[in-house]
Amino acid sequence: MSRVAALACVMLALVACEREHRRFSEVAPASGRPTHVTPQPSRNPAEGNAWAIAQGKQLYEAYNCNGCHANGGGGMGPALMDATWLYGSEPQDVYTSIVEGRPNGMPAFGGRIPDVQVWQLVAYVRSMSGQTRFDVRPARSDHMRVKESEQARRPERPVTAAPSGRP
Amino acid sequence: MPGAQEIVDWWNAGRRRHRRRVAALGVALLVALLTIIVAVHSDHHALAAVGEDGQWLRAAGDYASTRYSPLAQITAANVRQLRPAWSFSTGGARGHEAAPLVVGDTMYVVTPYPNVVYALDLRAGGGTVRWKYEPKPAAAAQGVACCDVVNRGAAYADGRVVFNTLDAHTIAVDARTGRELWNTKLGEINRGETMTMAPLIVRDRVLVGNSGGELGVRGWLAGLDLATGAVAWRAYSTGPDRDVLIGRAFRPFYAADRVPNLGVTTWPAEAWRIGGGTMWGWISYDPELDLVYHGTGNPGPWNPDQRPGDNKWTSAIFARRPATGEAVWAYQLSPHDLHDYDGINEQILLDLDIKGRRRKVLVRPDRNGYVYVMDRATGEVLSATPFAHVNTSKGVDLATGQLSLNDEKTPVLGKVVRDICPAAPGAKDWQPSAWSPRTGLLYVPHQNLCMDVESVETGYIAGTPFVGMNVRMYSGPGGHRGEVTAWDPVNARAAWKLKEPFPVWSGALATAGDVVFYGTMDRWFKAVDAKTGELLWRFQTASGIIGQPITYRGPDGKQYVAVLDGVGGWAGAIVSADLDPRDTGAALGFVNAMRDLPAHTAKGGTLWVFALP
Known part of the structure; x- marks a missing residue:
């Protein structure tokens, strides 16, 4: 029995390590605004990391992402918690949206915020529609409860499409 | 021979x-x-008053903003026979808030972004496209338009059709040919500035203002030259007196307002530069006093703790000289606004017997829930009476003009404050009222919404929202979300009220046939009895209505009624922008109150024109 408990503890510790993995030597932010985006790793280092996604959630507010996209339901900008992606749902697509901006109003944050933060934002934005692993998604919010937690979201099946009637 | x-x-x-x-x-x-x-x-x-000639030259009809037409072929007795005469698809998918114009035998329609202007020839009985003008505004402007990409209409004068584009240009085109006469850039979308209001033309001045109160934009009203488009003056709502065009002629009614540079001293250092007070609403003009009247929008950010002070001159009314922009008086409706009570609603200019005395008044159904009756020569508040459910304030002190607040409803950083009424769009938003001199009633389309808020600290990033408030709205007492109130401004009471399931986000129209028209977000265009409010006729359009109904006499001598459908705006963004109601805070909290709207309407703009058989 105690062996089973010990095994469970080890398993939990291993999962928790992965879930909370924290890197202490981040790459320094690029200075100036790049005119061309250099190829980025296709795997987002923040994707499977609860701490990084929690950081992304804080940054989402700090950089006023919530001002346009609300808590994922949208407003001035499109909804991010639904299945519809205007410019693709893959980490690289979301990264490009943030860094280069998009023609219908998404501003370009490239060169203005550190690259590592962009990846944290990418992972959080994907968490809003359940595109990241269940156990790394935020389970609570620091604010007035306006929606169910990201962790409680059932994953959407992403579709890259323009919503009906959007010019 | x-x-x-x-x-x-x-x-x-x-x-x-x-x-x-x-x-x-x-x-x-x-x-x-x-x-x-x-x-x-x-x-x-017709420039002086909405004509017996049956034209409609500006969004509000006349300079007094009455939206009253003396046309009387369509009456309370025969309106039941009203039927669609023709319709026209604008091709636009977003919220259609504009009023069509009718000049001679031509109708002019401006669409929401991309702000296409159509001239429709009315001579053949329907509307044949005479010309189409496409300004091609910058697509990025869509990303800084706070509450859908709407446009509230054009204005006509001297052979020119003048309108604003979402990317903050004012453009004049030749009314006959659609040729561009001038195109003046007035704002910078990278700073969050857009333009959505309908211009007002007074003599040779085109008056226009900016939008962007949710993006830390500094508000202004500008006077352009009608012939060339050159900016003659620009009056800011915040900052030093020289920027606000406050000079020697400035004589506000209340002594506390007669202090220099209040636009600077009622703010934390430099906060007035990003403090809002935009001018995206209505302007009226009194030719006798030679004064224009306009409101100013909410202060930014919404979080009030980041801007201690009265935040002058946001959420206020100005009286200005149209030629120079010089301020003659000002009055702040909601000092240090706590709930996004923009002050941009319409001013209806009337001559009324108030307490036995004939007064030149300005009637303003405000977002904060009060109908203000003011002396329009001096800026004195004669009465201020709630026309909807209000718990954020306890009344207006007529001796000082001060709004007395209910401290229980003040937002507190990091705390959820519940049951705030009216909600952020106010008891009444932009949707303009109509006045009938025959009934002495003001027909006010408005909403019945309350909200929960939590204020949070926010940072200014140019071209992004500057709000700092989590909001969730829901229906007010009674459960209905919209109302049409027939208000008697002399006795300061409602004559009657109609309840609507959704916010009444369309304008109203009153006619000499004693019929009042308005539209609903669930697609009904309605005619009610101006005296009693009794529903006389209704017609279900293609999409929800948030436009401004007008009436005109066609080239065939018949009276027509026209309105644009096409749901959207802040209230209808859930449909027009495909928002997700699982986030109750979407569209600054409005989506929570509108989650059932997609079941009633889809998007898409159509012009509808009605006539008797």
């Missing part, structure tokens, strides 16, 4: 015929000339 005399006779007869022909031609020319003179004259006449 004819004889010589016969030839001479024939010749002379021909000359007589010729003389008669010349005379007839002369008379015809004279008649044509007179017709042109009369037409031009009546055109100018």
